Amino acid sequence: MEDFKRTERLTALTQILVDNPYTLFPLRGFTERFQVAKSTLSEDVSIIKSVFKRLNLGRVETVTGVAGGIRYIPYIKEDEEKEMLTQIASELSRGERILPGGFIYMTDLIFSADIAWRVGKIFASKFIDKRPDYIITIETKGIPIAMMTARAFNVPLVTIRRNTRVTEGSVVTINYVSGSSGKIQTMSLSRRALPEGSKVVFIDDFMKAGGTAKGVLELMKEFKVEVAGVGVLVETAHPGDKLIDDYLSLLLLEKVDERNKKVVIRPSHQA
Amino acid sequence: MEDFKRTERLTALTQILVDNPYTLFPLRGFTERFQVAKSTLSEDVSIIKSVFKRLNLGRVETVTGVAGGIRYIPYIKEDEEKEMLTQIASELSRGERILPGGFIYMTDLIFSADIAWRVGKIFASKFIDKRPDYIITIETKGIPIAMMTARAFNVPLVTIRRNTRVTEGSVVTINYVSGSSGKIQTMSLSRRALPEGSKVVFIDDFMKAGGTAKGVLELMKEFKVEVAGVGVLVETAHPGDKLIDDYLSLLLLEKVDERNKKVVIRPSHQA
Numbered sequence: 282m283e284d285f286k287r288t289e290r291l292t293a294l295t296q297i298l299v300d301n302p303y304t305l306f307p308l309r310g311f312t313e314r315f316q317v318a319k320s321t322l323s324e325d326v327s328i329i330k331s332v333f334k335r336l337n338l339g340r341v342e343t344v345t346g347v348a349g350g351i352r353y354i355p356y357i358k359e360d361e362e363k364e365m366l367t368q369i370a371s372e373l374s375r376g377e378r379i380l381p382g383g384f385i386y387m388t389d390l391i392f393s394a395d396i397a398w399r400v401g402k403i404f405a406s407k408f409i410d411k412r413p414d415y416i417i418t419i420e421t422k423g424i425p426i427a428m429m430t431a432r433a434f435n436v437p438l439v440t441i442r443r444n445t446r447v448t449e450g451s452v453v454t455i456n457y458v459s460g461s462s463g464k465i466q467t468m469s470l471s472r473r474a475l476p477e478g479s480k481v482v483f484i485d486d487f488m489k490a491g492g493t494a495k496g497v498l499e500l501m502k503e504f505k506v507e508v509a510g511v512g513v514l515v516e517t518a519h520p521g522d523k524l525i526d527d528y529l530s531l532l533l534l535e536k537v538d539e540r541n542k543k544v545v546i547r548p549s550h551q552a
Numbered sequence: 553m554e555d556f557k558r559t560e561r562l563t564a565l566t567q568i569l570v571d572n573p574y575t576l577f578p579l580r581g582f583t584e585r586f587q588v589a590k591s592t593l594s595e596d597v598s599i600i601k602s603v604f605k606r607l608n609l610g611r612v613e614t615v616t617g618v619a620g621g622i623r624y625i626p627y628i629k630e631d632e633e634k635e636m637l638t639q640i641a642s643e644l645s646r647g648e649r650i651l652p653g654g655f656i657y658m659t660d661l662i663f664s665a666d667i668a669w670r671v672g673k674i675f676a677s678k679f680i681d682k683r684p685d686y687i688i689t690i691e692t693k694g695i696p697i698a699m700m701t702a703r704a705f706n707v708p709l710v711t712i713r714r715n716t717r718v719t720e721g722s723v724v725t726i727n728y729v730s731g732s733s734g735k736i737q738t739m740s741l742s743r744r745a746l747p748e749g750s751k752v753v754f755i756d757d758f759m760k761a762g763g764t765a766k767g768v769l770e771l772m773k774e775f776k777v778e779v780a781g782v783g784v785l786v787e788t789a790h791p792g793d794k795l796i797d798d799y800l801s802l803l804l805l806e807k808v809d810e811r812n813k814k815v816v817i818r819p820s821h822q823a
Contacts, residue, residue, distance in 0.1 A: 291559050292603040295566035332563040380721045388720060388742065392711055394703035421691045425699050432665035440663055449659060450651045
């Protein structure tokens, strides 16, 4: 193995850490790869930590012990979060997004890989202390932001289906009542998707009355799984009384005025 | 703005590039941020390029001209690709994945953010010369790998729905025949999802007879969009004669023996 200069090691280390969020890399792997002493590598890691901190590029964390190592946590601070959410809100408030029935077209935004990754990083930062084993979502539009939240945590994504498929094996199905339409709906999940006793965070794109989220909580009881958090990108201001109590929304949709083509949407926790 | 040492600049530059694949960053942004001359920054970029190349960490590309800059391309080389695909094939060939009817349970793998990102990087490397404006897929299981392909290209993902939703606005719907079951099915896409004249690559998780892919090609004709490539993670060996000619598969599912719990699956382009 050839020699690496510090500049080269830092470049390689940063690439590996950032390309693999929340993945724990034992230091030994790097000391062997770069043929350096542990103390030299520790100095490299200190430089990365301090630069990331200084420029708000996320966190690098050292985990001590036999199973220890270093990992990159794509953490977003509150001021940056607010800036990102204000931008998304401003894009969503464009009048031409209003659809018949007072809905808003947001598919293009939430399926943008760049925006989904930003939203995923925000959710991961919000739920960082929950340390979920899985991120769960329900098809279809929640998948991109839930996928990116899962990437930020380096945990698997589990997607609840609205219809049963042969490719899922045996499934658990529940019926639930949509809070806004009052219709009976179905959701199902493969028996093998979640082990008992797991801890999950549920991520979705939209919450109106909260019927879907309530259904997901019920379904998780069947799996004996703990739901440690619920995060939605957009919640509607009305109804103010949702079917579940404990959730976090990033954006609040206050009003859609079809006649005057006006949408009022803003970051949920704005002063 | 304070001073940055070369080690610090390299760390920050690498983080920013790798966290934003295929995003073009004008050099001026960095010379201003780090308060350095263009020649100094060019040396930094040379170091990053050479380290990435030496360790197979992807490519950094300089785009010249007024609208130029640098960008990170998460390129996967063939030997690394083969290793990744062999690993996925080996995981998929476990007997307990066999479901009634000879299907294979692969949902957990394709919804793993880590695996989806690897697969997305492979597709992006395979289709790198196509330079798509959009990645398209059809719900549900293709979404994670298609999303990650879109991330690697820094282009939006467009997801064709199987059912029409009010939140999509006016849609174009077509009927198509599933190649394996012979059933009539429906797919639809919002009118505003794709501008005429765009170039897209279609990514999906599975291809049996190719009926879905054929349907997607028809739907794209309605949008006057060019399909520059079709990529599937797994194709089945039977039927050997697919309904579309031009596609790329990463894995070939040769046989599912329900009785003896044996699955034969391998990288498609293995010698």
